Amino acid sequence: MEYTKVSCFLEPDSEINREILTAQMGELGFDSFSETDKTVEAFIPSSAFTEDVLQSESLKDNPLFKVRFQTEVIPDQNWNEVWEKNYFKPLLVENRCLIRAPFHTDTPKAEYEIVIDPRMAFGTGNHETTYLMISAILSQDLQGKQVLDMGCGTGILGILASMRGAETVKAIDIDEWAYNNTLENAEINNITNIDVFLGDANFLGKHKFDVIYANIHRNILLQDLPIYASVMCKEAEIIMSGFYLEDLPTISAKAEEVGLKPAGYQERNNWVAARFIR
Numbered sequence: 001m002e003y004t005k006v007s008c009f010l011e012p013d014s015e016i017n018r019e020i021l022t023a024q025m026g027e028l029g030f031d032s033f034s035e036t037d038k039t040v041e042a043f044i045p046s047s048a049f050t051e052d053v054l055q056s057e058s059l060k061d062n063p064l065f066k067v068r069f070q071t072e073v074i075p076d077q078n079w080n081e082v083w084e085k086n087y088f089k090p091l092l093v094e095n096r097c098l099i100r101a102p103f104h105t106d107t108p109k110a111e112y113e114i115v116i117d118p119r120m121a122f123g124t125g126n127h128e129t130t131y132l133m134i135s136a137i138l139s140q141d142l143q144g145k146q147v148l149d150m151g152c153g154t155g156i157l158g159i160l161a162s163m164r165g166a167e168t169v170k171a172i173d174i175d176e177w178a179y180n181n182t183l184e185n186a187e188i189n190n191i192t193n194i195d196v197f198l199g200d201a202n203f204l205g206k207h208k209f210d211v212i213y214a215n216i217h218r219n220i221l222l223q224d225l226p227i228y229a230s231v232m233c234k235e236a237e238i239i240m241s242g243f244y245l246e247d248l249p250t251i252s253a254k255a256e257e258v259g260l261k262p263a264g265y266q267e268r269n270n271w272v273a274a275r276f277i278r
């Protein structure tokens with residue numbers, strides 16, 4: 001997939017202004033972010049980007065800061081190199097789960113080691129939401145469970161669930177790169193009980209799950225929660241992430257509307273992973 005990188009220069013530039021801007025751009029469809037000393041870099045599939053996006057009122061009329069944009073198209077074939085060189089660092093979650101790329105050497109030993117060839121699929125653990133999801137998975141008893149990894153990205157959550165004893169994992173992503181990347185990563189990690197599908201919640205049918213992971217955008221979660229709830233067994237749990245603390249009441253209200261009970265949440269740098277039980 002071809003991406004557009006928008007470098008955002010903030011005036012004044014501060015941690016809180018960067019957070020606000022990142023949240024606003026997330027609302028506008030940007031799905032990955034990184035930071036440099038001078039800018040916030042926001043990435044969006046080129047197919048979803050027009051210059052009009054940057055003229056949105058939420059960005060232009062912010063009383064706290066002004067922002068100047070510089071856009072650059074990143075051709076599809078460069079992602080692997082760009083990502084590997086600049087963004088993907090080996091990561092140890094909860095001192096138990098190491099996530100590394102095939103080219104990382106000299107890494108610490110851990111109870112679980114997941115090798116991720118990241119391409120441009122989201123999910124190396126370096127983002128707060130993936131980190132939160134991995135922490136949550138490490139705390140679960142997954143022996144013999146039927147797991148759904150919705151919006152699988154690199155497949156990292158489903159791979160860890162399988163390593164932790166899940167009986168079967170279905171991984172679904174709307175993005176072809178993510179679909180292919182999950183297949184590759186499952187193979188690299190010798191995971192044989194993952195089925196990977198290209199699609200969205202409409203793909204879900206009669207099969208019921210004990211555990212669902214959905215680290216997707218707030219609006220997708222709100223839209224697709226009724227479908228997720230419909231494929232949860234009794235007492236199944238769903239862990240959702242990909243939204244900010246201030247969105248938790250809205251997500252919780254929707255979850256309760258479709259028959260799910262809140263069962264706690266974790267927060268990291270204002271991102272949330274929330275658990276609900278059917």
Ligand SMILES: C[S@@+](CC[C@H](N)C(=O)[O-])C[C@H]1O[C@@H](n2cnc3c(N)ncnc32)[C@H](O)[C@@H]1O
Pocket residue numbers: 121122123124125129130133150151152153154155156157172173174175178199200201215216217220242
């Ligand atoms: C934030 S990433 C999460 C990736 C990975 N699960 C993780 O935790 O790091 C969200 C993923 O959801 C996918 N996605 C977006 N909308 C979707 C939808 N409606 N149905 C399924 N997947 C979707 C994106 O392509 C992306 O790979």
